[in-house]
Amino acid sequence: MMNEPLLKEMVEPVKSFPYAQLNARFEASSSEDIVRWAVEEIPSLCMSTSFGAESAVLLHLVTQIKPDIPVLFTNTGFHFKETLEHRDKLVKRLNLNLRELRPETPTEEFLAKNGKLYERDPDACCAVNKIAPFDKGLKDYEGWITGIRRGQAQTRQGALFVELYRNRLTKVNPLLHWNGKMFWDYAKKHDLPYHPLWEKGYLSIGCSPENCTRPVGVGEDARSGRWSGQNKVECGIHTFLKNEAQIPVKGVSGSLDNAQGPHASK
Numbered sequence: 102m103m104n105e106p107l108l109k110e111m112v113e114p115v116k117s118f119p120y121a122q123l124n125a126r127f128e129a130s131s132s133e134d135i136v137r138w139a140v141e142e143i144p145s146l147c148m149s150t151s152f153g154a155e156s157a158v159l160l161h162l163v164t165q166i167k168p169d170i171p172v173l174f175t176n177t178g179f180h181f182k183e184t185l186e187h188r189d190k191l192v193k194r195l196n197l198n199l200r201e202l203r204p205e206t207p208t209e210e211f212l213a214k215n216g217k218l219y220e221r222d223p224d225a226c227c228a229v230n231k232i233a234p235f236d237k238g239l240k241d242y243e244g245w246i247t248g249i250r251r252g253q254a255q256t257r258q259g260a261l262f263v264e265l266y267r268n269r270l271t272k273v274n275p276l277l278h279w280n281g282k283m284f285w286d287y288a289k290k291h292d293l294p295y296h297p298l299w300e301k302g303y304l305s306i307g308c309s310p311e312n313c314t315r316p317v318g319v320g321e322d323a324r325s326g327r328w329s330g331q332n333k334v335e336c337g338i339h340t341f342l343k344n345e346a347q348i349p350v351k352g353v354s355g356s357l358d359n360a361q362g363p364h365a366s367k
Contacts, residue, residue, distance in 0.1 A: 116143065116243060118271060120263050127262035128278075132162060135262055135275040136246065140167045143244030143271055147171040147200075149235070150248070152188040157293040158284055159248035159276060164195050170246075172197045173238050177230040178208030183297045190294055202234040244271045251277050 127135050139146055148163050148170055150156045163170055174188065192199050204211065211218075211230070218226045239245060249260055266272035276284075288295060 123263050124261045132275040136166050139273045145242045146244040147242045148246035149173045154296045158287050169198050171200050173200050175202045175235045187296050202238040204230045204234050246273045
């Protein structure tokens with residue numbers, strides 16, 4: 102695995118938690134309460150964002166509780182221009198403490214050396230341009246808040262509210278139990294901007310269409326447009342391995358979110 106040296110440099114967890122008990126408790130907790138727990142219990146805490154279709158909700162929810170939380174964004178060099186415009190709008194609107202992470206090799210140099218690696222080996226492309234800079238950025242923190250939801254894809258149905266991530270830090274997923282309607286109700290209530298590509302059918306937005314993202318068809322799950330035809334659904338950051346946090350989770354066999362627009366909750 103191309104980012105293995107970075108993983109080996111990670112130290113033992115600074116603070117450990119009773120993950121199984123916390124996950125059982127958080128099944129009945131609000132997302133705000135889970136975030137408050139993380140803010141109170143984890144000394145050095147960050148959150149990540151892709152500035153994708155659903156990013157505004159978690160960014161707003163978390164910054165209402167901890168306005169200065171470091172927000173990690175991996176700029177792979179292959180993002181849609183609409184994503185970067187959405188980033189700029191949210192940074193200004195929410196006064197985000199943005200920490201932009203970049204690959205060691207600039208995009209032009211990477212393409213000159215490797216060509217369209219994303220077509221031949223998308224896992225390797227993600228490892229170099231996304232996972233490696235992100236892992237390097239995470240080394241400064243003991244905890245990390247993400248916006249993944251169980252309804253986004255089959256690969257996420259077994260996710261937990263708090264997990265030990267790569268034996269090094271605590272990963273917190275406060276939106277796991279949200280569905281599409283909850284998301285859009287929150288966005289509408291707080292008048293949050295939505296990604297301009299959403300109405301064009303992009304439910305999960307990663308790198309640009311030549312690379313790794315296409316619109317989603319009716320009835321497909323939210324991440325079916327990522328790496329279409331490549332037998333790949335995850336970039337590798339949210340890879341679920343067996344660990345001490347895993348316990349039976351009620352309701353994870355429920356249906357996945359299907360295509361919805363930003364006004365679906367009307």
